[in-house]
Amino acid sequence: MANAQLQSVLDHIDADFDNSLERLFALIRIKSISADPAFAADCKAAADHLAKDLTTVGFATEVRPTAGHPAIVGKSNGHGAAKPHVLFYGHYDVQPVDPLELWHRPPFEPVVADHADGRKIIVARGAEDDKGQLMTFVEACRAWKKVTGSLPLDVTVLIEGEEEVGSKNFVPFLEENKDEFKADFALVCDTGMWDPNTPAITTSLRGLLYEEVKIKAANRDLHSGVFGGGARNPIRVLTEVLGGLFDADGRITIPGFYDGVKDVPPEVLEQWKKLNLTPESFLKPIGLSIPAGEKDRLLIEQISSRPTCDINGIWGGYIGEGSKTVIPSLAHAKVSFRLVEGQDPLKIRKAFRDYVSARIPADCSVEFGDHSAGAAIALDWTMKPLAAAKQALTEEWGKETILMGSGASIPIVTDFKKTLGLDSLLVGFGLDDDNIHSPNEKYDLKSYHKGIRSWARILAALAEMPR
Amino acid sequence: MANAQLQSVLDHIDADFDNSLERLFALIRIKSISADPAFAADCKAAADHLAKDLTTVGFATEVRPTAGHPAIVGKSNGHGAAKPHVLFYGHYDVQPVDPLELWHRPPFEPVVADHADGRKIIVARGAEDDKGQLMTFVEACRAWKKVTGSLPLDVTVLIEGEEEVGSKNFVPFLEENKDEFKADFALVCDTGMWDPNTPAITTSLRGLLYEEVKIKAANRDLHSGVFGGGARNPIRVLTEVLGGLFDADGRITIPGFYDGVKDVPPEVLEQWKKLNLTPESFLKPIGLSIPAGEKDRLLIEQISSRPTCDINGIWGGYIGEGSKTVIPSLAHAKVSFRLVEGQDPLKIRKAFRDYVSARIPADCSVEFGDHSAGAAIALDWTMKPLAAAKQALTEEWGKETILMGSGASIPIVTDFKKTLGLDSLLVGFGLDDDNIHSPNEKYDLKSYHKGIRSWARILAALAEMPR
Known part of the structure; x- marks a missing residue:
């Protein structure tokens, strides 16, 4: 041609x-x-x-x-x-x-x-x-x-x-x-x-596991003035469960989550360092300054070679104008994971669900929904x-x-x-x-x-x- | 007459x-x-x-x-x-x-x-x-x-x-x-x-302090595939902050929260014990069985004489049908406290806001709104x-x-x-x-x-x- x-x-x-x-x-x-x-x-x-x-x-x-x-x-x-x-x-x-x-x-x-x-x-x-x-x-x-x-x-x-x-x-x-x-x-x-x-x-390319979580406590919405202190609040349960997903060093705490994850080869890491992807160049344009991932990893690793977890949505209780002293019966979240080579989406799904289920009080229940599970x-x-x-x-x-x-x-x-x-x-x-x-x-x-x-x-x- | x-x-x-x-x-x-x-x-x-x-x-x-x-x-x-x-x-x-x-x-x-x-x-x-x-x-x-x-x-x-x-x-x-x-x-x-x-x-009567919390991270919503792992997720921050409000014994962890709170006089406690308010009678009708408050307190104390905290609403990110791999810029919650005699609502408000503010990453910010503060x-x-x-x-x-x-x-x-x-x-x-x-x-x-x-x-x- x-x-x-x-x-x-x-x-x-x-x-x-x-x-x-x-x-x-x-x-x-x-x-x-x-x-x-x-x-x-x-x-x-x-x-x-x-x-x-x-x-x-x-x-x-x-x-x-x-x-x-x-x-x-x-x-x-x-x-x-x-x-x-x-x-x-x-x-x-x-x-x-x-x-x-x-x-x-x-x-x-x-x-x-x-x-x-x-x-x-x-x-x-x-x-x-x-x-x-x-x-x-x-x-x-x-x-x-x-x-x-x-x-x-x-x-x-x-x-x-x-x-x-x-x-x-x-x-x-x-x-x-x-x-x-x-x-x-x-x-x-x-x-x-x-x-x-x-x-x-x-x-x-990272894989994607996308889960939905619904925690159920009482059989109806309750008034916090009558039941507050005695009745389980599913939003509290949800925040405790999700609030524990990361440790102080930014690592995801789900048992087995990092199994099979390999480090980037040293020569690739050297090449990446030369690209000079900094908090200044990458985060400043979006109004941030501190890399949010694992503290012992470069920012470029955090966003490309390391698996991550994000809560993409959360909701429960009264979310309108003003105030309502309600203890809701339900609390929800959408949670997704970016997976890297070596991680099996179905194993991670099970590990996540086990992690959450183990933290649900005996008189509450949890349901999961799946939106995607790609390696x-x-x-x-x-x-x-x-x-x-x-x-x-x-x-x-x-x-x-x-x-x-x-x-x-x-x-x-x-x-x-x-x-x-x-x-x-x-x-x-x-x-x-x-x-x-x-x-x-x-x-x-x-x-x-x-x-x-x-x-x-x-x-x-x-x-x-x-x- | x-x-x-x-x-x-x-x-x-x-x-x-x-x-x-x-x-x-x-x-x-x-x-x-x-x-x-x-x-x-x-x-x-x-x-x-x-x-x-x-x-x-x-x-x-x-x-x-x-x-x-x-x-x-x-x-x-x-x-x-x-x-x-x-x-x-x-x-x-x-x-x-x-x-x-x-x-x-x-x-x-x-x-x-x-x-x-x-x-x-x-x-x-x-x-x-x-x-x-x-x-x-x-x-x-x-x-x-x-x-x-x-x-x-x-x-x-x-x-x-x-x-x-x-x-x-x-x-x-x-x-x-x-x-x-x-x-x-x-x-x-x-x-x-x-x-x-x-x-x-x-x-x-218990008093009521009702606060609204808005955590702001990036200057816009982000795609988790591009920024996940590197950019702070305000829902993660919110769940970590709220998920830490209670210790393993059900006590509220805000410093100074229980200052000035008195125990119920022994004779009143004796009278209360006789009322026989049990998980069976109080929680079973609402589908629960385990008192959610401080573990060393009677259920009747948890719901009447002890101060409490409830997350009445939480929201952020994508909460519609299906999935969206977004890292939102904002996360919100409505949090209220039932206060007892001896607690000053304005002091508790300051203690709560200090507690939250101390846990916000340096590149994020938090705003508070007040809905009520009654002793x-x-x-x-x-x-x-x-x-x-x-x-x-x-x-x-x-x-x-x-x-x-x-x-x-x-x-x-x-x-x-x-x-x-x-x-x-x-x-x-x-x-x-x-x-x-x-x-x-x-x-x-x-x-x-x-x-x-x-x-x-x-x-x-x-x-x-x-x-």
């Missing part, structure tokens, strides 16, 4: 960028919140919209039912064995938007705004995660098709609608249709860059597509591409390996300050524009790589 | 009881939730309704503005120095109704229902606290007026609309108009009986009205009236003493299973009926007592 052809594709991307932006906005405007059943129709609408759009790029596209929100399958074949066949993965569902009052503008009305430091940013729920990211790939394909009449290699696009709720129904769908998704490897666009100017490929994954650093993509990214951004570990979980990568036998190449253009899962989510305009260009280059490089 | 006259009043109460019930229902139907600004107009409507009703009983009545919800003042004079002049206190405001889904029927549509054990009960928000209770007094006055043309003594009725939110604006109103509320003593109907058949007069009060067991009321109650119920301490707080009693110099006589007909402040609040039909009869007798006894 000639460099000239690639250059024409890149030029077209630049010339057509306003339209690329408008197509992203159209997708963002659909409120595809997968966690809330009230938005089920919006999820379906987003799938239909995206499928229609993929058809215009030349994919043979279907919206496919699952037991939950539908998936989209798009196929572009024709190269046969001469070229690699890639499976691209993304998700059209987004996180809930609460607390709504913290958004500066309506979350589903995307705009291009000015960041305080001068960067142009796209602001909306899904601007990054994952609508902006997946559209970088779609737009790169569109440019290839427009300029050359075809894609440089065979591509299957697979987009799900339940990533933000643990892909519970998508994984069975994958299993049932695995023959259809044969490919050489997967491309996943749901990760970040090292910084706004430095591209990165993610080569390890960590380390990718093959020697895979050929990785070298090709690394080179393409470096050319686009003019800076050496960094291979990095990610604290986030993308359980689908494990499922692709298990179900389809595919390795994944994780390339994405998100940034730490994108506020994904938070109010005022954004995506740098540069991430979107150069993200599209990056994929155009990667597709060329993958088509050309030695097989 | 002839016994025959009292008997006629009691007979009239029995004959008119259906109407008494309908008048209570009419008051209950007004949604006078004082804590929620959305119900401000309902509070005003309840005040207007009650004032109009008091006028029909012969009181010279006014709805009086305060800085918050209005108060009602009703006066019935004419006896001069020959008879005592009493100040009756009640409140027309009620607690919020959430969680609404736990109510078996709409909270503001009162009905008479059958309790599982055969008792007839009035079910609605405010059925007991305090609409049912205050109407026992109003209906007793109505019967006296109807049968004899007047009340047996001078009565000022003073009904507020902010008891459930700490009477913040009512107390200044009291202070500003104190000359108007001169009386010999106060009658307060906001307490309970010993059991469904045994009347009681409450002779000591405990012990009433004068030798006051003459107490002997008269005790005798009247014993005659009505056919069982010896018990003088008891209450775990609940009625801060107005302290304010009456401080502002007006008045002692209070606390007579009420509530029961431990009334679900006040909870879904499915109820008032025994017997409490309401015999409560009216009780006040009719007490008014007679107070008018006749030696001065």
Whole structure:
């Protein structure tokens, strides 16, 4: 494939960028919140919209039912064995938007705004995660098709609608249709860059165990003036249980939690030290200054190679305006764990539940709910597509591409390996300050524009790589 | 005053009881939730309704503005120095109704229902606290007026609309108009009986300190995949702080919390032991079995003579359906303390705030809000009205009236003493299973009926007592 052809594709991307932006906005405007059943129709609408759009790029596209929100399958074949066949993965569902009052503008009305430091940013729920990211790939394909009449290699696009709720129904769908998704490897666009100017490929991912805890005490809400002091308060029980999850050194106290966790190799640790990730650079922008993890670990270890625990939500009793002297009958929490290689999510789940259950008074009870249980994954650093993509990214951004570990979980990568036998190449253009899962989510305009260009280059490089 | 006259009043109460019930229902139907600004107009409507009703009983009545919800003042004079002049206190405001889904029927549509054990009960928000209770007094006055043309003594009725939110604006109103509320003593109907058949007069009350805590960590909500392990989670901080409020023996760990707290005199403790308040009798009906307070104290001490702490509400992060891997920027709790004689609410407030503040990481912050700070009060067991009321109650119920301490707080009693110099006589007909402040609040039909009869007798006894 000639460099000239690639250059024409890149030029077209630049010339057509306003339209690329408008197509992203159209997708963002659909409120595809997968966690809330009230938005089920919006999820379906987003799938239909995206499928229609993929058809215009030349994919043979279907919206496919699952037991939950539908998936989209798009196929572009024709190269046969001469070229690699890639499976691209993304998700059209987004996180809930609460607390709504913290958004500066309506979350589903995307705009291009000015960041305080001068960067142009796209602001909306899904601007990054994952609508902006997946559209970088779609737009790169569109440019290839427009300029050359075809894609440089065979591509299957697979987009799900339940990533933000643990892909519970998508994984069975994958299993049932695995023959259809044969490919050489997967491309996943749901990760970040090292910084706004430095591209990165993610080569390890933490797993995610997400649990819900409900503690029940009395058979009804009680008045603290009558029962206070004598009747068990489930919020007190909950705070005592959760308040004991960490010791004074920031270590998680659940027995067996660190079993199987390996230290990062000394040479990698040396490399990480050179990256100079400091509380000043990492925490100050979010208003903090003291690393919250294990005291004897570097901040970069705390956020990438060490397992963690976060209480993502807690509620119980009277939480409205003013005061109510109630002893509630129930108290709840959502607790999640980022897991690293060597930790078995199901064993950690059992250890957590045992830990909690052992601390529940005999006249109270506890119920657990599970939202997800995905293991960590380390990718093959020697895979050929990785070298090709690394080179393409470096050319686009003019800076050496960094291979990095990610604290986030993308359980689908494990499922692709298990179900389809595919390795994944994780390339994405998100940034730490994108506020994904938070109010005022954004995506740098540069991430979107150069993200599209990056994929155009990667597709060329993958088509050309030695097989 | 002839016994025959009292008997006629009691007979009239029995004959008119259906109407008494309908008048209570009419008051209950007004949604006078004082804590929620959305119900401000309902509070005003309840005040207007009650004032109009008091006028029909012969009181010279006014709805009086305060800085918050209005108060009602009703006066019935004419006896001069020959008879005592009493100040009756009640409140027309009620607690919020959430969680609404736990109510078996709409909270503001009162009905008479059958309790599982055969008792007839009035079910609605405010059925007991305090609409049912205050109407026992109003209906007793109505019967006296109807049968004899007047009340047996001078009565000022003073009904507020902010008891459930700490009477913040009512107390200044009291202070500003104190000359108007001169009386010999106060009658307060906001307490309970010993059991469904045994009347009681409450002779000591715990105080109430009610605090709100807001812990702030990062300057925005964060994604746990990016920041988990490195960034402080305010829910973790909150659970660690609140989870440390009690030691393994159930004692509150705030330094100085128990300073000034006296043990109950041995003879009172002996009397209490005889009452045989057991986990079986007290906790089993609410589905519990293990006393939750200080391990070295009797259950009756835990709920009446010992200071307590309850977390009445807690919230933070994602509390909707499904999962969200968020590290929130804020975590909140509502924490209240029942105080006993010897504890200074303001000192305890400072000790609590110091305790919390000392446990907040240097890069997080905490804000406090105060909902109430009322001291405990012990009433004068030798006051003459107490002997008269005790005798009247014993005659009505056919069982010896018990003088008891209450775990609940009625801060107005302290304010009456401080502002007006008045002692209070606390007579009420509530029961431990009334679900006040909870879904499915109820008032025994017997409490309401015999409560009216009780006040009719007490008014007679107070008018006749030696001065």
